[in-house]
Amino acid sequence: MEVIENIDEMFKVSRALKKSSETIGLVPTMGCLHKGHLSLLEIAKKECTKVIMSIFVNPTQFSPGEDYEKYPRDFKADYEIAKNAGVDYIFYPGAKDMYNKNFKTFINVEKLSEIMCGACRPGHFRGVCTVVLKLFNIICPDIAYFGQKDYQQLLIIRRMAEDLNLKITITGCPTIREDDGLAISSRNNYLSENERKNAVILFNCLKTALELLKKGGKDLKSTGKLIQKRFEKNKFVTKVEYFDFRDAENLDEIKDLNKYFKRKPRGSILIASAVWIGNTRLIDNIIFSFN
Amino acid sequence: MEVIENIDEMFKVSRALKKSSETIGLVPTMGCLHKGHLSLLEIAKKECTKVIMSIFVNPTQFSPGEDYEKYPRDFKADYEIAKNAGVDYIFYPGAKDMYNKNFKTFINVEKLSEIMCGACRPGHFRGVCTVVLKLFNIICPDIAYFGQKDYQQLLIIRRMAEDLNLKITITGCPTIREDDGLAISSRNNYLSENERKNAVILFNCLKTALELLKKGGKDLKSTGKLIQKRFEKNKFVTKVEYFDFRDAENLDEIKDLNKYFKRKPRGSILIASAVWIGNTRLIDNIIFSFN
Secondary structure, three states: OEEEOOHHHHHHHHHHHHHOOOOEEEEEEOOOOOHHHHHHHHHHHHHOOEEEEEEOOOHHHOOOOOOOOOOOOOHHHHHHHHHHOOOOEEEOOOHHHHOOOOOOEEEEEOOOOOOOHHHHOOOHHHHHHHHHHHHHHHHOOOEEEEEHHHHHHHHHHHHHHHHOOOOOEEEEEOOOEOOOOOEOOHHHHHOOHHHHHHOOHHHHHHHHHHHHHHOOOOOHHHHHHHHHHHHHHOOOEEEEEEEEEEEOOOOOEOOOHHHHHHHOOOEEEEEEEEEEEOOEEEEEEEEEEEO | OEEEOOHHHHHHHHHHHHHOOOOEEEEEEOOOOOHHHHHHHHHHHHHOOEEEEEEOOOHHHOOOOOOOOOOOOOHHHHHHHHHHOOOOEEEOOOHHHHOOOOOOEEEEEOOOOOOOHHHHOOOHHHHHHHHHHHHHHHHOOOEEEEEHHHHHHHHHHHHHHHHOOOOOEEEEEOOOEOOOOOEOOHHHHHOOHHHHHHHOHHHHHHHHHHHHHHOOOOOHHHHHHHHHHHHHHOOOEEEEEEEEEEEOOOOOEOOOHHHHHHHOOOEEEEEEEEEEEOOEEEEEEEEEEEO
C-alpha cells in the first residue's frame, strides 16, 4: 500500500491507472476508520481492481464552532486498518494544499442541501460537495462509495454527479451497526459510557416509527409526537434536531401518507433523524419500501 | 466536421480522442459566430490536434428579463463558419439535455462573481461556471479558450479550474475589434445604425483612461469623473453600470494608485466598463501593465 500526500502525484498515479485500464474505486473518508469504512472497502475491493481511500478532515464542511479541531485523527491506526483491508493507495493531502489562500470555488446542490442536516448545519453540504468534487477530479474514480448512514449526503452527491456529467457511479452501502443497533460513527467516540448506553434510543425510535408504518399507521403527526415524547423522557437526549418522514428518492417531506400513497403506488420512505446525546450530534435513518 | 448533439455521444468521442493521445482544444460559444470566435479557433487550431467548438445558449447565465429568448441564433451560418475555420466537432446539445428537470447543482466562484458584471447580473457567473464545468466534464479538453473581452469571466473560470483541480489550461485570447475600435460581440447586432456609431464611446473612454494612467495621472477619482461626464454627454448612453480600475490579477478595486504602486511594484491594472447603448448592454476592458 502506498501513501500519497501530494495532489499532483495522486493525479499522475490515477491517470496512469486509468491508462492501464484499471477500475478505480474511491472510498472518501475523514479517517478514524471503523467497521463502517471497512464495509465500504470490502465492497470496493469486490467491484474494482484498484482501491484508493482518501483521508482528509475537510475544514469547509464544518461550521464555525463545530468539532473540526477536535475531530478524532489517528493516521497510524488508519494506516494499519487500510493496509489490512487491502487498500492500494491512501490519498492523504494537507488542508493548505486542498484549499490554497486564493480558494473561492464552491459547489451547491440547491434545495437538497438546505433541509434536514443542511438546515441545522448551514454550508455543510456545500463543503462536502466541494471536497468530493475535488477528490473526484484528482482521483478520477469509476465508482465512489458512500455510507447510507449519511443518506442525505449520498443523495446530494449522486445529484451532483449526474448534474455535472461526471460519469462516476455513486454507490450507497448499508449502515453498519453495533450489537445494540447504534449506527457506527467516528463521533460515537465522543460519548461517555452512560451516553453511549442511551444513544441507542435514536435507532430504537426509528425502528418504532418503521413498525408503526409497517402496521399501516398512516398518521405521521401522532407517530412524530409519540417519538418526541420518548426522546423527551431520556435525559441524555439534549436536542432533537429533526425526525422526518421523506420520499427516499428526492427527500420531499411526507405530511399526509394517504395522499402520498395515492400519488406514488410504490417507492421508499426515508425515516431520518438527528439528535444530540449530551454534547454529541448523532444521525441515523431507516428506509421503508412499499409497493 | 461532425456535429454532435447527444451528450453521451460527445463523452464517448472525447474519451476516444484522449485514448488516441489527441490534444483537445475547446472553444465554448453561444453561437452567432463572429471574428472574435474565429480568432479563438485560430489559436486553438495552432495549439491542439483536435478542436471542439460548443454552441449552446446557456439559460442559467441569463437572469429573468434578460435576452435569453431573443439572443441571436443561426446554426446554419455557424456551421459554415466553423467548417471553414477547421473545427473538428461542433457540440450542440439541447437545453433540456443539459438541464433536466431535477437539475440542482451550481458552481459559485465566490467574491469574484459578486462584483462588476456579477453585481449587475446576479447569478450570471454561477450559470457560466456551471455550464463551463459541465462542458469540461463532457469534452475533457486539454486547453479551453476564452476571449479577454470577458475578462472577469476568464479570471473566474481560471480560478474555478485551479480550485477544482481540473488540470485544464485556460487560455485568454486578445479582444478583436471593429475598425473604429468597438469590441466585437454578438450583442452588437442589437444596435441601430446610430447606436452602432456611438457605441465606440466605450472603447474611447477606456483608451482615454489608459492614456491618463500612462501619462502618470494617479488621481483615479477625477479620471472617473471625467469619463462619467463624457458618457453623460452622449444621449445614446442610457446607463453606465461601472467604470472600474482593478488589479488585473485578482480584481481588487484600486482606489488610491499611489498606495497601490507602493504595495505592488509591478503588475497590471484592468480598466473595465459596462454601459448600455440604448437597450443594449456592452462591456469592454483594456489593460495597463507596469513594472
